[in-house]
């Protein structure tokens with residue numbers, strides 16, 4: 001049975017992998033910190049790891065992208081999107097005002113994963129602007145901390161699954177500012193893997209590092225894709241961390257590495273003096289709203 005490392009039970013990552021797996025049997029291994037999720041494969045504890053890499057509202061999860069690039073060398077084997085539905089969670093009795101009505105002005109602190117907090121900015125500003133915000137390793141960890149600190153006015157943004165697991169109350173449900181709030185996840189591992197869901201297509205992710213002082217570098221790199229009519233789904237520059245002003249480009253192409261066009265494009269980019277590192281060529285799984293209903297019903 002395949003072993004999959006991910007953030008703790010009740011996180012968005014947990015819901016997301018259940019969605020991707022469907023009825024594929026596997027062993028889920030929960031880790032408190034994303035660093036441990038990344039390292040589980042190299043330590044021989046897991047075959048795959050679940051990594052959130054991009055969010056509709058907040059963009060790239062830079063910390064995770066940097067881990068993928070700098071700290072590990074494990075290819076991407078699948079990608080999929082999953083909606084991120086956050087709820088305000090706490091001990092209801094601490095927030096009761098007149099006539100036992102919920103009074104969120106009593107909220108002292110809101111804790112969550114750094115990706116979840118900005119997703120709920122408008123909600124916080126409208127209903128609990130006084131609250132101190134604090135980051136946690138995951139949404140589920142925030143919920144657990146709140147459980148162990150009753151009487152302090154602390155709350156967490158997290159899933160219903162986490163609230164149920166820790167016996168806390170949902171003070172406000174679906175508090176994300178936008179309904180179309182999706183997170184893109186990748187599954188990294190050394191072997192390809194297939195799921196029963198239908199892939200929407202194939203993607204290839206690469207990292208292009210231009211040589212220093214290369215005028216028009218990005219223009220020339222992109223033209224290698226453009227004239228071959230290769231569609232890009234994402235491009236992002238990140239610091240190489242070696243020298244101020246030096247960047248590499250993370251590029252996602254809507255094409256498999258098996259196609260003749262892609263290796264030819266990479267060869268052209270390399271001929272410009274750029275370094276090309278392939279981060280993975282993998283199926284992209286379609287988001288089917290119907291398929292998440294059984295997952296959300298579980299909690």
Ligand SMILES: O=C(O)C(=O)Cc1ccccc1
Pocket residue numbers: 007010011012013014052084113115116137138139140183
């Ligand atoms: O902390 C979690 O629940 C995670 O899985 C990370 C995360 C947080 C918010 C949106 C998507 C993923």
